[in-house]
Amino acid sequence: xxxxxxxxxxxxxxxxxxxxxxxxxxxxxxxxxxxxxxxxxxxxxxxxxxxxxxxxxxxxxxxxxxxxxxxxxxxxxxxxxxxxxxxxxxxxxxxxxxxxxxxxxxxxxxxxxxx
Amino acid sequence: xxxxxxxxxxxxxxxxxxxxxxxxxxxxxxxxxxxxxxxxxxxxxxxxxxxxxxxxxxxxxxxxxxxxxxxxxxxxxxxxxxxxxxxxxxxxxxxxxxxxxxxxxxxxxxxxxx
Numbered sequence: 001x002x003x004x005x006x007x008x009x010x011x012x013x014x015x016x017x018x019x020x021x022x023x024x025x026x027x028x029x030x031x032x033x034x035x036x037x038x039x040x041x042x043x044x045x046x047x048x049x050x051x052x053x054x055x056x057x058x059x060x061x062x063x064x065x066x067x068x069x070x071x072x073x074x075x076x077x078x079x080x081x082x083x084x085x086x087x088x089x090x091x092x093x094x095x096x097x098x099x100x101x102x103x104x105x106x107x108x109x110x111x112x113x114x115x
Numbered sequence: 116x117x118x119x120x121x122x123x124x125x126x127x128x129x130x131x132x133x134x135x136x137x138x139x140x141x142x143x144x145x146x147x148x149x150x151x152x153x154x155x156x157x158x159x160x161x162x163x164x165x166x167x168x169x170x171x172x173x174x175x176x177x178x179x180x181x182x183x184x185x186x187x188x189x190x191x192x193x194x195x196x197x198x199x200x201x202x203x204x205x206x207x208x209x210x211x212x213x214x215x216x217x218x219x220x221x222x223x224x225x226x227x228x229x
Contacts, residue, residue, distance in 0.1 A: 004158075103161050103164050
């Protein structure tokens with residue numbers, strides 16, 4: 001089945017140590033998104049790629065960066081994780097820029113713990 | 116300002132009872148509307164979507180939702196709750212103006228009591 005795959009499912013990192021989360025998709029969708037979801041909260045969009053065009057949300061901290069080397073893969077880099085960055089990170093895709101008609105397809109998420 | 120509101124952060128129902136989860140939006144033009152479900156430590160799964168076709172939308176797992184423009188609502192229902200329905204439910208919208216992405220309501224946690 002076509003899907004969105006996130007690795008790893010659980011990631012533990014040390015305070016201040018750079019960490020990278022990965023996402024791959026077999027849907028051949030043009031748009032890939034990264035959401036942050038803190039405990040008991042709604043997912044919050046960090047940024048998205050429309051093809052190779054990067055779009056950062058205005059309130060996304062500089063500590064968070066992303067790379068999309070090709071259509072299938074997208075990475076979330078946290079340069080210096082703080083305790084406040086502990087969260088579930090969700091990758092999603094949509095066929096087109098708006099995703100209106102089909103919605104987004106989400107991966108299973110990566111739960112990040114900062115120690 | 117545009118907004119999406121889910122009434123009730125926590126809803127508890129007995130097994131076999133009706134499930135009703137409320138979602139209202141605020142915008143001059145109806146948005147595209149979605150309901151997602153999230154099980155513990157999992158990603159989000161699309162339950163159903165409203166994209167301006169039929170106002171009564173049927174989704175997976177026996178859920179359905181009705182779009183009511185006059186009430187600016189898109190409430191999620193299921194006639195008979197099952198224990199496996201216990202999860203977090205998010206109403207989400209894509210506004211019709213601009214290129215804004217999917218935005219979520221705050222979510223409603225559904226508990227099902229045996």
